[in-house]
Amino acid sequence: MASEVRGVVARDKGAPVTMETVLVPDPGPGEVVVSVQACGVCHTDLHYREGGISADFPFLLGHEAAGAVESVGEGVTNVAVGDYVVLNWRAVCGDCRACRRGRPWYCFATHNAGQPMTLADGTELSPALGIGAFVEKTLVAAGQCTKVDPRARPEVAGLLGCGVMAGLGAALNTAAVSRGDSVAVIGCGGVGDAAIMGARLAGAATVIGVDVDDRKLDWA
Ligand SMILES: [Zn+2]
Numbered sequence: 001m002a003s004e005v006r007g008v009v010a011r012d013k014g015a016p017v018t019m020e021t022v023l024v025p026d027p028g029p030g031e032v033v034v035s036v037q038a039c040g041v042c043h044t045d046l047h048y049r050e051g052g053i054s055a056d057f058p059f060l061l062g063h064e065a066a067g068a069v070e071s072v073g074e075g076v077t078n079v080a081v082g083d084y085v086v087l088n089w090r091a092v093c094g095d096c097r098a099c100r101r102g103r104p105w106y107c108f109a110t111h112n113a114g115q116p117m118t119l120a121d122g123t124e125l126s127p128a129l130g131i132g133a134f135v136e137k138t139l140v141a142a143g144q145c146t147k148v149d150p151r152a153r154p155e156v157a158g159l160l161g162c163g164v165m166a167g168l169g170a171a172l173n174t175a176a177v178s179r180g181d182s183v184a185v186i187g188c189g190g191v192g193d194a195a196i197m198g199a200r201l202a203g204a205a206t207v208i209g210v211d212v213d214d215r216k217l218d219w220a
């Protein structure tokens, strides 16, 4: 039996988003239904609404979320009912050449849930970044769930799924900041602040935050 929940949907390019009834199917093989406890608002959700990502309206927005596993489909072993998880954009296959070499970020066969979530009239929704989490419950591939310490508040843990990994990853992996480096971060929003924290973690000696908005410089 599908669950009937409420969610935030972008129906048309540029139009205001609306609260809609969303039907979430029971999890099929390899799928999981997660009860969403918090979801960040990311600029990419706005890009979806503006039609800047694709034209596959209607979109179920939200992709920076944490919650509890509510039900699991056949063959799911990485999470169990009740686990507290952060959602990530795509599940990796674990079996291709890249995955076997320990480089899952190059996986050739990433995937999301196979079944669609729909509006009440059966219209299929496109979940933002393969998640769709401005909704009470969402359906994802089991591999999109990463268990985290339940002591982390959901509104904080959820940020790991997008803004934090983008900024921290930029500092630690892309820029490979190391001890004693000087780092300038241009733009001190969520991603920029995570890059600043990444630079600090990597031992940068000087970190310069650049922004035109004084509020953001205060946060940084
Ligand atoms: Zn995002």
Ligand SMILES: [Zn+2]
Pocket: 092, 093, 094, 095, 096, 097, 098, 099, 100, 104, 106, 107, 108, 109, 110
């Ligand atoms: Zn793979």
